[in-house]
Amino acid sequence: MSELQHQTWSRLNDLEYAPAPESRDIVSIRPNYGLFIDGQFTDPGSHQGFQTINPATEAPLATVALGSAADVSRAVISARRAYDQVWSQMPGKERAKYLFRIARLIQERSRELAVVETLDNGKPIRESRDVDVPLAAAHFFYYAGWADKLEHAGFGAQPRPLGVAGQIIPWNFPLLMAAWKLAPALAAGNTCVLKPAETTPLSALILAEILQQAEIPPGVVNIVTGDGSTGAALVSHPGVDKIAFTGSTEIGRRIQRELAPSGTHVTLELGGKGANIIFEDAPLDQAIEGIIDGIFFNQGHVCCAGSRLLVQESIADEVQRRLVRRIEQLRVGDPMDKNTDVGAINSAEQLSRIHELVDAGVAEGASRYSTTCTLPDKGFWFAPTVFTEVSQTHRIAREEIFGPVLSVLTFRTPEEAVAKANNTTYGLACGVWSEKGSRTLWVAERLRAGVIWSNTYNKFDPTSPFGGVRESGFGREGGRHGLEAYLNV
Numbered sequence: 001m002s003e004l005q006h007q008t009w010s011r012l013n014d015l016e017y018a019p020a021p022e023s024r025d026i027v028s029i030r031p032n033y034g035l036f037i038d039g040q041f042t043d044p045g046s047h048q049g050f051q052t053i054n055p056a057t058e059a060p061l062a063t064v065a066l067g068s069a070a071d072v073s074r075a076v077i078s079a080r081r082a083y084d085q086v087w088s089q090m091p092g093k094e095r096a097k098y099l100f101r102i103a104r105l106i107q108e109r110s111r112e113l114a115v116v117e118t119l120d121n122g123k124p125i126r127e128s129r130d131v132d133v134p135l136a137a138a139h140f141f142y143y144a145g146w147a148d149k150l151e152h153a154g155f156g157a158q159p160r161p162l163g164v165a166g167q168i169i170p171w172n173f174p175l176l177m178a179a180w181k182l183a184p185a186l187a188a189g190n191t192c193v194l195k196p197a198e199t200t201p202l203s204a205l206i207l208a209e210i211l212q213q214a215e216i217p218p219g220v221v222n223i224v225t226g227d228g229s230t231g232a233a234l235v236s237h238p239g240v241d242k243i244a245f246t247g248s249t250e251i252g253r254r255i256q257r258e259l260a261p262s263g264t265h266v267t268l269e270l271g272g273k274g275a276n277i278i279f280e281d282a283p284l285d286q287a288i289e290g291i292i293d294g295i296f297f298n299q300g301h302v303c304c305a306g307s308r309l310l311v312q313e314s315i316a317d318e319v320q321r322r323l324v325r326r327i328e329q330l331r332v333g334d335p336m337d338k339n340t341d342v343g344a345i346n347s348a349e350q351l352s353r354i355h356e357l358v359d360a361g362v363a364e365g366a367s368r369y370s371t372t373c374t375l376p377d378k379g380f381w382f383a384p385t386v387f388t389e390v391s392q393t394h395r396i397a398r399e400e401i402f403g404p405v406l407s408v409l410t411f412r413t414p415e416e417a418v419a420k421a422n423n424t425t426y427g428l429a430c431g432v433w434s435e436k437g438s439r440t441l442w443v444a445e446r447l448r449a450g451v452i453w454s455n456t457y458n459k460f461d462p463t464s465p466f467g468g469v470r471e472s473g474f475g476r477e478g479g480r481h482g483l484e485a486y487l488n489v
């Protein structure tokens, strides 16, 4: 860098942004929520409740019903009735109208949904506004288009739905995961019981209001909030024909073990330890942005995060130097501020898991660089962190951290890059950065992962299938493939 460039850069770094907070006024969160069963909200007073908080401030947001096994059972019975009497009988072109209506209502209420998502989850408003909510609407639009074309989807002349789908989702993309689950299931003619994550139930409850606005027939979608016990009750309910689960590998394994003898259909979208591979001929400016997006998007609470950076040795010093400079520019803080890049960690529990793994990285001898940003006093925060001198045996190279922490490893040849990338029990996503298409294809053919991005990272589109291999699970969501998980084929 020339002296002049250096001075300009230092000055830019010194510039302070004025606060640009999004207004909370657009949302009115109710103090108490019941469960959404058979088209109605139940009386919150009739349930045991739990609080959901804003992880950026630890302030309570609402009290939400803890669904019991009996509640789950009522929801399943309602879904079964709706399946038998209404939804499975309805022509696809009629089902499509409801899905289009839901998509339109998500768009109409998008600001409100974005604010609720950011308050409940801690993710930057820029991301909930520009990624989570528009993609959720896009999923409903996309699958609305399939509802009357199932016989042309390549699954036989008259593909049949499975029946009642139990759907369990995590806290990292609460509304988007609900859309990924509901849209294909409904398009294919199934009815649903959805269980949102304990720490992020609110956007699903606004979605329940949207379903009422859309006048979807009672019981077609039921939303039962609660904790792990609510999810477990859904999994073991004999009236459920299919379980679609997104979450940790540990719980996924437990679900598969429990359902193996029953014949219940299962799809599992689990964890990951994605490799982002940078060759020496990669467009470096773009690659640096791709690395940043790959691990710091959504505080690294992303199953397909590029949490292992594999850099070709000849450019490793340059990449590390640029990375350190770039992460110092990340704005960490109030998720409601439109300038914020990295928001709050979703829960105290997740924060302590990140701390544990980062401490293990230091203890095992890797070299840690955390940004010098000031973290707020209240709430759950972790400064963007990069580990160098990481070896493949370190826990930070093997275990999913699910936080804003990157582990950097190096390689010399494409063969070594592939061997290191595949040296994981997971297999969800990888990125390959190179100017040579032939090299990218050679590498991509050899990577064991469900999704491979070329010269980009974390690109999601409803038309494109997403899912893993090995301990990242099985089944695909998105695209034509996503229908298969909800059809008897």
Ligand code: NAP
Pocket (backbone or CB within 6 Å): 168, 169, 170, 171, 172, 173, 195, 196, 197, 198, 199, 226, 227, 228, 229, 230, 231, 232, 233, 235, 246, 247, 248, 249, 251, 252, 254, 268, 269, 270, 271, 272, 302, 303, 400, 402, 428, 468, 472, 473
């Ligand atoms: P988790 O503990 O497995 O929870 C996921 C969901 O399952 C939550 O709704 C949870 O409820 C529920 N649950 C907990 N125990 C259950 C049980 N015994 N039976 C049925 N359901 C149960 O995972 P997490 O820690 O919340 O989420 C992070 C993990 O999800 C990461 O490992 C990440 O990689 C993975 N993930 C994968 C994808 C993907 O597409 N492959 C996407 C996002 C996240 P509570 O929240 O109430 O405990």
Ligand code: MG
Pocket (backbone or CB within 6 Å): 052, 053, 054, 055, 119, 120, 121, 199, 200, 201
């Ligand atoms: Mg919360």
